[in-house]
Amino acid sequence: MLYGLLPHYHPPMRIDVLTTFPEMFYPTPPGAMGVSIPGRAQKAGILELHATNIRDYTNDKYNKTDDRPYGGGPGMVMMCQPVWDAVTAVEAQDSRPATRVYLSPQGTPLTQDLVESLASKPRLVMIAGHYEGIDERVIERLDPIEISIGDYILSGGELAAMVLIDAITRTLPGVLGHGDSALEDSFSHANTTNPDGSVINPKALKGLEIPAGAKLLDCPHYTRPQVWDGMEIPPVLTSGDHNAVARWRLEQRLKRTQDRRPDLLESGLSGPESADSVDSPGEICDDA
């Protein structure tokens, strides 16, 4: 790889997904990863996405990736060998160190902090499970970060991987244009600049008390027509007064957060969650 020899060249972030359904990650439209922000990021050379079929790494003549569970019971379990061989083969395709992620309902719940922390890694290898999950021994050996996208059960890790890839991609530098700036997106801190980059006059924000470090939800958004079915947009948005608009938006962000997610106002106190502080299953959690 030439990466070290080209000081101004930022190689695309590489994400590999190990799956038994690689076609779900089809990199061009109409595949979900070939359109919208992930599609744009791949086209711009900011994201490099590969989906590898775990089935290609089976030693079994029928290409089986799963077998019956020891101890009996329903369902099947993904076997160690194909998962291990697929992960190690894919990792050997690129010299950059890979952060391993296993999408699992038993993992750390995904947050924007965790998304941003993962986005700072040069390379991710995501493993999507199926059936009852993956044989615990290969999870122990791979020692991935386990991430859950919510307290519900999906049929497989592919959709969870896509959620994670989409959320990571929109945070990569150069992916979002001015038109879809993440500045005021939910779970960000109170913004001190407008989406056009101009600084909000602090005087305009006088008396607006936002707890330090708090995360806020986004403000409501409106577009044309100005009156729809008798419903008018808030007049400040057509006032032309940028500072008044900025104050209104921050007020709305604060109010929405107080009404819907008051827990976020405390979030600054615990500090951001990072991929490095999330326990892998192989690590012993030391709460002392």
Ligand code: SAM
């Ligand atoms: N028996 C497992 C359990 O209860 O923990 C659930 C297995 S689930 C049917 C099959 C696969 O889907 C998992 O191995 C995981 O990769 C993925 N999956 C399911 N729900 C998920 C969630 N909420 N977040 C992330 N991945 C999930």
